[in-house]
Amino acid sequence: MPGGRLTQQERQQIALGLADGLAYAEIARRLDRPTSTVTREVMRNGGPTSYRAESAHRATERRTHRRRQAAPRDPAAPEQLHGRDAEAVREYEETFTAVLMGSGMPTMMSRVMACLTLTDTGSLTAAELVQRLQVSPASISKAVTFLESQGFVRRERDERRRERYIVDDDIWYQSMVASARSTAQIVEIARQGVGVLGPDTPAATRLENVARFLDFVSESIARAAEQARDILHTKAVPPRVDTAEPGAARGQDG
Structure with a gap:
């Protein structure tokens, strides 16, 4: 299965597949790409009815340029805990964001919602969101206000009196x-x-x-x-840690 970024030719094949009414999985099979790659590509570039290969290619080049200029993410960021692949998590976050956008949620609101949902704590401060998403505080404030009005997030003060934005379980x-x-x-x-x-x-x-x-x-x-x-x-169940000696675990005494 090929890796790397989609080529302009592949984007043209995606556009043709959408025009023919093919499912994302079928388009992905023909390109020998993961279905998630095609889904993310389409949803972040106008959705199935508005996807255009040329504009998608130009938009990707612009995003790549901005990403190279942006400061690197904090190496201690949550997505690198638990042995996670940081790049895989980043790509999944983009896919999740694209699907939220496809459901009708505006772009920045989708990015904030995805970012909050994919943290283990389910909460971040405005400063943390600014750092993770590389956007202005004003953009975060506007997005959170919208999400709060729709009941997607709530605000809470932590022990340091910082305002935290929380994705509630409900x-x-x-x-x-x-x-x-x-x-x-x-x-x-x-x-x-x-x-x-x-x-x-x-x-x-x-x-x-x-x-x-x-x-x-x-x-x-x-x-x-x-x-x-x-x-x-439902809460995550911590993995069981077996502290018994190897021999004892097998019923052996050495």
Whole structure:
């Protein structure tokens, strides 16, 4: 499997594959690349409907240039703990960010959200985010304000009175519940339209079908989120350390 950065020719093949409606996995197979590479490439460069090979290639060159100019990351950064491959973590963070962007979250908000989510503590200060993402404090402040308004992060003061931004364990539950509430509002409006357009008319029937479908989906999401909520609070189990002597572990006495 080839390594290194995507070439301009490969980006053209990606664009052709998207135009043909191919899945990321199939495009990746044809390029002999990991699916994550193709996913990250597409999502960070406009998404499947707006991806353009030429503009993606130019954008990558610009990012590479900025990265070379940026100060190196702190060698003690969390992503290098636990024997992790720092480069693999960095690439995964880019993929995670790209997928968040593809879901509709703005670029800087996606970068901050991904950065917070991938830390073991689930929290960082503004200064730490500035250092990790190599952006201005103003950009971090704006991104955090947006994420907080959407219920994705919360603020807390640590023992040094520094403001920390935290990815709460319940964030994804609250997100699902908010989505269900939003869908329920569409259901209500659709059913109002049935009365306005008149029962048994094609348009009213369409709206009623939409309302019934979305009503079922929103109720299912809310119910499933409630049932699975405890999963979000599962804690990592520390690896078991066997302190017994090798001989004792086998029942031998030497």
